[in-house]
Amino acid sequence: xGRVMRRILVNVMWALTLPAxxxxxxxxxxxxxxxxxxxxLRTILRTFGPTWDGDRLTHDVVPSLLRLTAGYLLxxxxxxxLGLLVGLHAQLRATLEPVLEFLRALPPPVLVPIxxxxxxxxxxxxxxxxxxxxxxxxxxxxxxxxxxxxxxxxETARSxxxxxxxxxRHLVLPAASPQIFAGxxxxxxxxxxxxxxxxxxxxxxGLGFAIVDFQRSFAIPEMWSGILLLGLLGFVLxxxxxxxxxxxxxxxxxxxxxRRAS
Amino acid sequence: xxxxxxxxxxxxxxxGFLVLIELLPRTGLVPSAYFPPTSxxxxxxxxxxxxxxxxxxxxDTLIAWGLGLLIAVAGGVVAGVLLALVPWLRRFTASTVEFxxxxxxxxxxxxxxxxxxxxxxxxxxxxxxxxxxxxxxxxLYGVGDxxxxxxETARSxxxxxxxxxxxxxxxxGLPYLMTGIRLAAAVxxxxxxxxxxxxxxxxxxxxxxxAQSSQAVPQMYxxxxxxxxxxxGINLGARAAERRLLSWHQSVxxxxxx
Numbered sequence: 001x002g003r004v005m006r007r008i009l010v011n012v013m014w015a016l017t018l019p020a021x022x023x024x025x026x027x028x029x030x031x032x033x034x035x036x037x038x039x040x041l042r043t044i045l046r047t048f049g050p051t052w053d054g055d056r057l058t059h060d061v062v063p064s065l066l067r068l069t070a071g072y073l074l075x076x077x078x079x080x081x082l083g084l085l086v087g088l089h090a091q092l093r094a095t096l097e098p099v100l101e102f103l104r105a106l107p108p109p110v111l112v113p114i115x116x117x118x119x120x121x122x123x124x125x126x127x128x129x130x131x132x133x134x135x136x137x138x139x140x141x142x143x144x145x146x147x148x149x150x151x152x153x154x155e156t157a158r159s160x161x162x163x164x165x166x167x168x169r170h171l172v173l174p175a176a177s178p179q180i181f182a183g184x185x186x187x188x189x190x191x192x193x194x195x196x197x198x199x200x201x202x203x204x205x206g207l208g209f210a211i212v213d214f215q216r217s218f219a220i221p222e223m224w225s226g227i228l229l230l231g232l233l234g235f236v237l238x239x240x241x242x243x244x245x246x247x248x249x250x251x252x253x254x255x256x257x258x259r260r261a262s
Numbered sequence: 263x264x265x266x267x268x269x270x271x272x273x274x275x276x277x278g279f280l281v282l283i284e285l286l287p288r289t290g291l292v293p294s295a296y297f298p299p300t301s302x303x304x305x306x307x308x309x310x311x312x313x314x315x316x317x318x319x320x321x322d323t324l325i326a327w328g329l330g331l332l333i334a335v336a337g338g339v340v341a342g343v344l345l346a347l348v349p350w351l352r353r354f355t356a357s358t359v360e361f362x363x364x365x366x367x368x369x370x371x372x373x374x375x376x377x378x379x380x381x382x383x384x385x386x387x388x389x390x391x392x393x394x395x396x397x398x399x400x401x402l403y404g405v406g407d408x409x410x411x412x413x414e415t416a417r418s419x420x421x422x423x424x425x426x427x428x429x430x431x432x433x434x435g436l437p438y439l440m441t442g443i444r445l446a447a448a449v450x451x452x453x454x455x456x457x458x459x460x461x462x463x464x465x466x467x468x469x470x471x472x473a474q475s476s477q478a479v480p481q482m483y484x485x486x487x488x489x490x491x492x493x494x495g496i497n498l499g500a501r502a503a504e505r506r507l508l509s510w511h512q513s514v515x516x517x518x519x520x
Contacts, residue, residue: 014353014354014356014357015356015357016357017354018354018355018357018358019357019358019361022358037376037377090263091263091271094263094267094268094271094272094275095271095272095274095275095278096275097268097272097275098272098273098275098276099275099276099279101494101497102490102491102494103490104493104497105448105490105491105492105493105494105496105497106486106489106490106493107451107452107455107456107489107490107493108452109452109455109456109459109460109467110455110459110467110470110486110489110490112459113459113470113471113474113482113486114482114483114486116474117296117479118293118296189364189366190452192366192368193366193367193368193452193456196366196368196369196371197368197456197459197460200368200371200460201459201460208368211369211371211372212371212372214372215372215375215376220376223372223373226369226372227369227370227372227373230365230366230369231365231366231369234364234365234366234369235361235364235365237364238363238364
């Protein structure tokens with residue numbers, strides 16, 4: 001027991017030393033800073049609490065997160081659904097491939113001005129922007145994943161006369177899921193970018209709006225606290241994603257580990 | 263399916279896509295004020311191509327993209343190799359890398375505005391931050407993939423640091439590095455256009471923003487199509503470079519047979 005405890009302790013030490021050193025260095029170097037652009041860390045942390053109080057959380061942070069969640073889920077469902085359809089039909093795939101490649105290559109932020117034209121600057125616009133930016137990585141990765149399903153397994157399933165829905169549910173989806181998750185991971189970081197951009201472009205609330213607003217009114221410590229919050233949000237979302245992925249793909253990681261060991 | 267048939271179907275798809283965009287606004291299914299038909303976008307595009315300022319904007323975008331990518335790749339490779347050669351350093355920095363990597367680079371937009379205003383520096387800051395992690399993480403994956411037997415063989419032969427980098431690290435890591443560069447190149451373009459669009463740093467993004475605010479809708483679509491073609495060119499170029507450089511590698515040789 002003592003040895004296990006000590007090992008955990010050593011690991012925690014390894015993980016925390018550098019971040020602690022960096023924060024300490026930031027604190028010390030910036031402590032007597034008089035530059036308006038880089039206020040002391042002490043000031044930034046002191047403004048963090050009052051800046052992101054309950055009022056701002058409900059007005060800016062929660063709406064941002066809701067838009068992100070809704071847009072992301074929409075893109076995930078549509079992307080996987082369409083991806084299965086396109087991936088399973090070779091002719092359809094060959095026909096649509098160049099168009100899809102072009103749409104994927106479009107830098108997602110340029111969608112903002114287009115979608116603003118017909119959806120205005122409300123929540124609908126942000127939702128469509130996030131969804132249409134996140135769609136392509138999910139869609140194309142699903143297509144790739146479906147295409148790479150073991151041909152022998154598909155033929156086996158056919159010979160056993162597995163009905164199509166069962167084939168989809170028990171063979172195609174699981175086999176493509178590692179690739180689908182790779183697409184979902186890309187889509188998540190694009191979604192966060194689009195959430196912030198669409199709010200910076202045109203909005204009256206939201207995290208991106210608040211941060212730009214601070215910057216424009218030269219409320220620099222508040223702006224820094226916003227950057228910290230956004231960074232923290234990115235970190236937490238990526239942790240959550242890893243958690244979900246590890247659960248959903250537990251069988252896959254286990255399989256790979258055992259193959260590597262043998 | 264034969265390659266010719268695939269190409270034919272792909273062309274049909276592309277043609278159908280263009281016809282669809284032409285017909286939807288013409289038939290009034292979507293308002294043509296918002297969705298100009300293909301022909302009007304094409305005319306606007308031709309208009310742009312004839313203007314010198316379009317080419318200088320394209321040049322600005324490409325310079326910011328290329329310079330940012332170069333800095334990110336150089337930094338990512340140096341940092342990655344360093345972390346690979348010194349095991350304790352990797353353990354020491356792992357948590358910090360895991361924390362800094364998912365921070366969305368758009369969070370740095372206000373900072374970039376304060377530091378550099380609408381100069382190219384703003385674009386570079388965002389591009390380098392976003393692309394650096396893509397490269398670093400792939401290099402670290404690549405280094406982690408070194409065959410233990412090869413590693414021990416190198417040790418038994420007492421290969422020096424440089425020989426280990428040249429004969430062990432480089433061939434194992436190169437495929438991962440190429441993947442990292444391909445991903446970084448795409449991300450760098452996204453961030454370059456974003457910085458120009460939101461901050462106003464010189465480049466295609468600014469022209470899109472100007473076209474949007476002056477209600478020049480077909481011009482806006484034309485410029486957006488250019489960014490898409492740029493992205494497509496970068497993707498295809500990166501994949502071709504990967505195939506050339508890695509023609510000896512199993513993943514590429516394996517693909518060629520299928």
